[in-house]
Amino acid sequence: MKSVYEIKKEICEVGHIMYELGFVAANDGNISVKVSDNEFYCTPTGVSKRDLTPDMIIKVDKNGKKLEGKLNPSSEIKMHMRVYQERPDVNAVVHAHPPVATAFTIAGVDLDQYILPEAVLTIGSVPTCEYGTPSTMEIPDSLLPYIQNHDAFLLKNHGALTVGCNLNKARFVMEEVEFNAKICKYAMELGAVHEIPNDQLVKLMELRKKMNLPGRHPGIEYDEEPANANEELVATITRKVLEALGK
Ligand SMILES: [Zn+2]
Numbered sequence: 094m095k096s097v098y099e100i101k102k103e104i105c106e107v108g109h110i111m112y113e114l115g116f117v118a119a120n121d122g123n124i125s126v127k128v129s130d131n132e133f134y135c136t137p138t139g140v141s142k143r144d145l146t147p148d149m150i151i152k153v154d155k156n157g158k159k160l161e162g163k164l165n166p167s168s169e170i171k172m173h174m175r176v177y178q179e180r181p182d183v184n185a186v187v188h189a190h191p192p193v194a195t196a197f198t199i200a201g202v203d204l205d206q207y208i209l210p211e212a213v214l215t216i217g218s219v220p221t222c223e224y225g226t227p228s229t230m231e232i233p234d235s236l237l238p239y240i241q242n243h244d245a246f247l248l249k250n251h252g253a254l255t256v257g258c259n260l261n262k263a264r265f266v267m268e269e270v271e272f273n274a275k276i277c278k279y280a281m282e283l284g285a286v287h288e289i290p291n292d293q294l295v296k297l298m299e300l301r302k303k304m305n306l307p308g309r310h311p312g313i314e315y316d317e318e319p320a321n322a323n324e325e326l327v328a329t330i331t332r333k334v335l336e337a338l339g340k
Pocket of ligand 1: 121122169188189190227251252
């Protein structure tokens, strides 16, 4: 098991990576890690992800209330807490503003093209959640229709949120979302987006099952009906993968 210091250090490292990749500017974004049902470590408000050091990391309870730390948690911690509440399998959440993926939400273009095998395997389609005012409950609420079937979410006119069974996984999903968006944009600029054919998507889904990858995927059916399943969710579950699976 990791020590508290190691967890804090890992949060800082992911913050530095988000900054270096240009996924956050100024003091944008936030990162959190769950250590027990009522203990979470998270980044503070008002500090650039580039400048994070372990002593700045705060401990909060399941309501986002500070338990330990000199600085204060971000008001956006509410969306992290909503994820932990709805998804007991999640142990880390990353929120950033990756520019290309965010631009898709501004242009009103869905990030649901199946163009790269790695992205199909790991994230599938990425839903765009309804716009919400930062720091209010509007953003946590906007995640609800999609939260049970995805590990990556775009926040309309805002950014992206990714989750994982550990921090590295949540970070990789964030990187994959932006990389996929970038390649898709390049293909659009070249004039055509040719998606991976349905029969090949079926093979990728079979591979995912065989690899027993952690996390949720919109192309996989879960034994238990997701708690928040509704018609909107069903409509967003990757049309093409479902078609390919012959549903
Ligand atoms: Zn934000």
